[in-house]
Amino acid sequence: MRIFDPHIHMTSRTTDDYEAMYAAGVRAVVEPSFWLGQPRTSPAAFYDYFDSLLGWEPFRAAQYGIAHHCTLALNPKEANDPRCTPVLDALPRYLVKDAVVAVGEIGYDSMTPAEDTALATQLQLAADHGLPALVHTPHRDKAAGLRRTLDVLRESALAPEHVVLDHLNETTVGAATDSGCWLGFSLYPDTKMTPDRMVRILRLHGTERVLVNSAADWGRSDPLKTREAGDAMLAAGFSEDDVDQVLWRNPAAFYGQSGRLDLNGPRPPGALHEGNSILRGGE
Numbered sequence: 589m590r591i592f593d594p595h596i597h598m599t600s601r602t603t604d605d606y607e608a609m610y611a612a613g614v615r616a617v618v619e620p621s622f623w624l625g626q627p628r629t630s631p632a633a634f635y636d637y638f639d640s641l642l643g644w645e646p647f648r649a650a651q652y653g654i655a656h657h658c659t660l661a662l663n664p665k666e667a668n669d670p671r672c673t674p675v676l677d678a679l680p681r682y683l684v685k686d687a688v689v690a691v692g693e694i695g696y697d698s699m700t701p702a703e704d705t706a707l708a709t710q711l712q713l714a715a716d717h718g719l720p721a722l723v724h725t726p727h728r729d730k731a732a733g734l735r736r737t738l739d740v741l742r743e744s745a746l747a748p749e750h751v752v753l754d755h756l757n758e759t760t761v762g763a764a765t766d767s768g769c770w771l772g773f774s775l776y777p778d779t780k781m782t783p784d785r786m787v788r789i790l791r792l793h794g795t796e797r798v799l800v801n802s803a804a805d806w807g808r809s810d811p812l813k814t815r816e817a818g819d820a821m822l823a824a825g826f827s828e829d830d831v832d833q834v835l836w837r838n839p840a841a842f843y844g845q846s847g848r849l850d851l852n853g854p855r856p857p858g859a860l861h862e863g864n865s866i867l868r869g870g871e
């Protein structure tokens with residue numbers, strides 16, 4: 589089983605995770621930029637983070653045979669912090685980089701006017717750069733959040749086929765399907781979707797335009813949830829080809845719209861990234 593996790597925050601994970609993911613079949617990941625769990629106090633904190641998503645993290649992934657690309661954006665939560673909003677003006681110089689395959693994660697957190705501005709601005713940036721967008725749906729008040737998200741998307745220059753709506757569940761999948769956007773599902777240990785619920789949704793809605801991710805980050809989460817979803821699909825009678833479509837070909841097609849996805853295996857791992865290795869103590 590070959591697996592492409594289209595949404596995972598590897599910055600928050602260990603080399604043990606990379607090893608276990610490779611053993612489970614993961615060969616490619618996309619890491620969206622997001623909130624780090626504590627507020628950043630200046631735009632410079634974002635630029636260091638973006639640089640690590642473009643350099644250090646792909647280097648780490650390559651040591652474990654996994655291709656790493658990223659999506660960059662000002663996240664919805666920090667779009668409300670005036671110390672952080674200058675990031676919007678700096679994004680164009682990052683969005684031209686080769687390893688950036690979408691703008692994201694963008695969307696709503698608390699549905700404030702500042703979030704309206706950041707979402708509309710970044711959808712326009714995606715359109716200007718010929719990039720798709722990763723739009724997450726809010727964790728609270730999901731149905732209203734999705735409605736407002738779809739209103740903003742309709743007014744944007746970005747076509748629905750260039751957008752994935754993420755963190756969907758049974759209550760939002762219908763409206764998301766009607767929108768023509770791609771459908772993203774995050775499988776978490778306790779909340780959001782489980783592999784069995786995912787299988788039921790796939791039975792109802794089919795395997796077209798569906799992306800399944802672990803969204804693993806610094807919270808309680810599991811980078812092997814994609815593999816569990818594949819196993820649950822097979823146990824439920826889906827074919828190997830169905831699994832390959834959902835866990836590999838769909839994410840490859842979605843991010844492939846950027847024209848920048850390189851899945852010919854990670855670059856041969858050099859031992860050093862700007863003079864530093866992942867080893868400790870001069871091994």
Ligand SMILES: [Zn+2]
Binds near residue numbers: 805
């Ligand atoms: Zn995320």
